[in-house]
Amino acid sequence: MKLPVHRWLRYSAGYSAAWAEAVIRQASLNGPVTVLDPFVGSGTTMLAAQDAGAASYGIEAHPFVAHVAQAKIYRHTDVAEFQAFAEQVEAKAKSITASIDHYPKLIKSCYDDETLGQIDALRRAFELLKDNTPASELTWLLLVSILRKVSHANTAQWQYVLPSKSKKRVTSPIVAFAEGISTFAKDMNASVNLGPEPILIQGDARTCEGVPSGSVNLVVTSPPYPNNYDYADATRLEMSFMGDITGWGDLQNTVRRFLVRSCSQHVPPKSVDLETILADPILAPIHDEIAEVCRDLAEIRLTKGGKKTYHLMVACYFLDMAHVWNSLRRVCASPSQICFVIGDSAPYGIYVPVIQWFEKLALAAGFTSARFEQTRERNVKWKNRKHRVPLCEGRLWVEG
Ligand SMILES: C[S@@+](CC[C@H](N)C(=O)[O-])C[C@H]1O[C@@H](n2cnc3c(N)ncnc32)[C@H](O)[C@@H]1O
Incomplete structure (x- = not known):
């Protein structure tokens, strides 16, 4: 995943942004296009639509994944404000005493104490400073995007976490956060605002509530397949670290109940x-x-x-x-x-x-x-x- 912005957080996208953009551009040759992705995930189709100059709606039912998509939509906001906010979090973290005892078992098995202490300090600094501005939301995304990079645990083929398998190279949280600020800033600087801001709905594709009747003329999507992949489990590491869930058992109520029933869980x-x-x-x-x-x-x-x-x-x-x-x-x-x-x-x-x-x-x-x-x-x-x-x-x- 090398495309600017799309590379910020790895998620099973289903197709590349370049392909989605080509489909939208082709459809636009016949007149104005309004795109809908009813399973928008981390936002690939919406960003592609905007790059193709088209209006778009995206629906995502998974609260954490919808949050990721919303943060990416802020790619065209003020880069300097994002950098200043993220650097403030970085600086504040240095003065924070970490406390790691409360983290769930999964988190403790994915990080050694020193690493967990450093990401805990970053999280606490973020919690103290967050203010719902685009800069703050982008910094939230930056923080969750470093969690797998700084863990010694490997991720399975489809992103589940395997604490028992380890990676050869692990980046330190301080370095990963600083590198992340530069990558985000570079990608934000490079992205040209070509189309209307996409409309993200944290909702349900089964009703498409929030999308006006007859308002769309192109749908590009990759729905869940009936192949037992658990989208709720895919973000367990991030949600556990951020305190959204305390363990696997919470996934049913916080995530799975909103999703199309594509796994036996x-x-x-x-x-x-x-x-x-x-x-x-x-x-x-x-x-x-x-x-x-x-x-x-x-x-x-x-x-x-x-x-x-x-x-x-x-x-x-x-x-x-x-x-x-x-x-x-x-x-x-x-x-x-x-x-x-x-x-x-x-x-x-x-x-x-x-x-x-x-x-x-x-x-x-x-x-x-x-x-x-x-x-x-x-x-x-x-x-x-x-x-x-x-x-x-x-x-x-x-x-x-
Ligand atoms: C194959 S992924 C789509 C990935 C997307 N193309 C991307 O760029 O990230 C399918 C998505 O459908 C979401 N989903 C499942 N049930 C849903 C529902 N009822 N309404 C909306 N989204 C849903 C899942 O959470 C998952 O993110």
């Missing part, structure tokens, strides 16, 4: 009734196929040690996404263009035809055409894989 056994979900009329376009897949998953789980509730996850995921398609129809003018960067999945080796089902749900919601452009194959190198179902990823283009 969303749906503990008996938390929902499968037959009731499947009978929802909004799933009628895919009813017979999804019912078969969910029943197969309900059976196969009984043969597996973890007994994961993928049967409930798949049903709830498509119920949630059917609502997303209906809400997109409400906010999209006619005609509009939609691009979903999406992949299929195969929990417990049972194939879930995500792309075909999305096509059906999109057409049932009132869009008129759907076309899939495959960009890569997945799960084709069998080594270390849990199952041998070939999968793919690509762009689902919907119009109407």
Whole structure:
């Protein structure tokens, strides 16, 4: 991740800002474009829209991730004010006596006492000085962006933290914070303000509340895949350090309950009734196929040690996404263009035809055409894989 601003915090973006900007520029050749990303994450699409001169809305349900996206929108604010604020935090931290006893276990296992003392002092200095100005919000982002760099713990393939695995090179907090100030300032200086300020909504893609009806004509997004990735857990390190949560158990209430149900942690056994979900009329376009897949998953789980509730996850995921398609129809003018960067999945080796089902749900919601452009194959190198179902990823283009 080398692009200015986008590089400030690593997050599973789904696609590059350069690609999103190219899509938006191409669409703009036919007239003014208003973009929506209903799963905007750390803000890639909104920043790309602004760089392409287009107005945009972004919706993000994860409170911490929405905070990151909002801070990035401040990239065009006064650089000198940001630098002065961050340097004040840096200076104040030097006079603060650290106190590390209260940190949760995860944090203690990710930092030695000296490092934790230094980042604690930075956090306390920030807490004393914060004032909700753009400079303050950018400094918050800077602070959370150094947390993984200064930890000896490794992060797993998708950003979960592995305290038991260590990295070879670790940067000291003082150096990381100072380097961060220069990187942020450099990127802010380099970014030219080309379009209207994006509108970020900390909300729910299932309703698109806050986006006026018929106001959008281009949707570019990468929704969660039904592949058991836990977006709540992805920011556990940062949220634990900042005091937003005390441990894994808090993630359900502070984050997961707001999100599309794409991992089994969303749906503990008996938390929902499968037959009731499947009978929802909004799933009628895919009813017979999804019912078969969910029943197969309900059976196969009984043969597996973890007994994961993928049967409930798949049903709830498509119920949630059917609502997303209906809400997109409400906010999209006619005609509009939609691009979903999406992949299929195969929990417990049972194939879930995500792309075909999305096509059906999109057409049932009132869009008129759907076309899939495959960009890569997945799960084709069998080594270390849990199952041998070939999968793919690509762009689902919907119009109407
Ligand atoms: C693949 S990521 C998108 C990443 C994004 N392209 C970026 O640049 O960071 C999917 C995002 O959808 C968010 N999400 C999940 N459920 C949501 C919901 N109901 N409404 C809005 N956002 C949601 C997750 O928190 C996650 O950040």
